[in-house]
Amino acid sequence: MTDTPHALATRHVAHDEGQQHPIKLYFVVWVLLFILSAGSYWVDYAQLQGLLRWSLILIFMVLKAGLIIAVFMHMAWERLALIYAILLPPLALIGLLAILIIESDYTAGTRVIELGQGAGAPE
Amino acid sequence: MDHPLQGQDQTLLQQGHSGFAADWSSDQRAFKKVSWGKAMMWILLLSDTFIFACFLVAYLTARSSTNAEWPNASEVFALHIGGRDLPLILIAIMTFVLISSSGTMAMAVNCAYRKARKATAALMFATAALGACFVGMQAFEWSKLISEGVRPWGNPWGAEQFGASFFMITGFHGTHVTIGVIFLIIVALKVWRGEFDRDQRSWMSAGNGDYEAVEIMGLYWHFVDLVWVFIFAFFYLW
Numbered sequence: 372m373t374d375t376p377h378a379l380a381t382r383h384v385a386h387d388e389g390q391q392h393p394i395k396l397y398f399v400v401w402v403l404l405f406i407l408s409a410g411s412y413w414v415d416y417a418q419l420q421g422l423l424r425w426s427l428i429l430i431f432m433v434l435k436a437g438l439i440i441a442v443f444m445h446m447a448w449e450r451l452a453l454i455y456a457i458l459l460p461p462l463a464l465i466g467l468l469a470i471l472i473i474e475s476d477y478t479a480g481t482r483v484i485e486l487g488q489g490a491g492a493p494e
Numbered sequence: 495m496d497h498p499l500q501g502q503d504q505t506l507l508q509q510g511h512s513g514f515a516a517d518w519s520s521d522q523r524a525f526k527k528v529s530w531g532k533a534m535m536w537i538l539l540l541s542d543t544f545i546f547a548c549f550l551v552a553y554l555t556a557r558s559s560t561n562a563e564w565p566n567a568s569e570v571f572a573l574h575i576g577g578r579d580l581p582l583i584l585i586a587i588m589t590f591v592l593i594s595s596s597g598t599m600a601m602a603v604n605c606a607y608r609k610a611r612k613a614t615a616a617l618m619f620a621t622a623a624l625g626a627c628f629v630g631m632q633a634f635e636w637s638k639l640i641s642e643g644v645r646p647w648g649n650p651w652g653a654e655q656f657g658a659s660f661f662m663i664t665g666f667h668g669t670h671v672t673i674g675v676i677f678l679i680i681v682a683l684k685v686w687r688g689e690f691d692r693d694q695r696s697w698m699s700a701g702n703g704d705y706e707a708v709e710i711m712g713l714y715w716h717f718v719d720l721v722w723v724f725i726f727a728f729f730y731l732w
Contacts, residue, residue, distance in 0.1 A: 391607045401597040412586040415568050432727035443600045443716045452517035453525050457536050464547045475559035482561050
């Protein structure tokens with residue numbers, strides 16, 4: 372290859388910003404994601420109810436999301452500047468969630484008072 | 495000047511929290527060791543996170559504020575296969591298809607780092623095929639529910655908000671998958687033709703083996719899978 376200035380520059384940057392990880396790691400994560408998905412489907416198949424169902428759904432969900440972000444999206448190897456810029460802002464959603472849980476409780480209450488229990492169901 | 499895109503020597507970067515403070519207060523660019531394309535994709539995905547989060551929180555609000563019983567997703571999405579009803583089976587298959595596509599995409603990115611042109615393109619085509627398969631199953635699911643009488647304003651089983659939440663959330667996600675499939679094919683074709691290997695700049699690549707478009711495409715695709723993880727948990731399983 373003739374090394375034009377452009378060729379030199381692009382190769383340097385590609386080397387500097389690229390990431391390389393053993394392919395085995397991706398296979399391990401892939402298998403883990405399959406197992407976790409099978410687990411969450413099993414929660415429904417076994418008709419688990421109540422706190423056990425909800426906690427298992429959330430645990431499997433968080434583990435899957437974490438594996439995808441950390442390994443498949445390479446966040447585990449990024450610098451803190453990017454990790455914080457991307458992963459901290461969604462924490463604001465906890466506030467939105469809290470506000471709307473209170474709001475929906477209130478709405479449900481007024482519906483019971485004004486419309487009676489079970490309102491909104493098809494006739 | 496052999497390093498036109500950076501303001502400083504990247505090998506001298508600080509680590510840990512002092513590195514974080516130095517990066518955010520630095521000149522020209524805050525995200526070191528990340529190209530602008532990758533940083534922009536992450537910021538797009540962050541904004542998309544808020545869009546999907548708004549849908550899911552709106553669904554939660556609708557579901558917890560209605561006095562009517564919420565339709566049982568396990569039964570609504572059951573299929574009659576081999577003489578018995580399998581709960582949620584189509585959704586489970588869709589989940590596995592999407593995870594498989596995330597796996598092939600991760601392999602494609604890995605091959606792209608090694609500049610394995612044909613393997614990268616082939617794996618991206620496989621990812622696109624699995625994505626198209628997912629959209630196909632979603633179309634089947636939509637037509638099944640519509641034929642059973644599910645509408646955005648009502649359904650035969652319970653709370654009226656079910657249809658609106660379902661069409662809004664899965665529709666928006668399906669649109670993302672569809673856009674992803676189209677872009678996967680575009681990038682894969684470019685890789686296949688060797689356009690990223692030439693000493694020529696284009697809107698997707700700086701040339702000379704700059705395969706970063708594959709990794710950026712991968713970020714988007716993994717995000718689509720990531721959103722499905724949350725939809726699966728909150729809409730289908732909850």
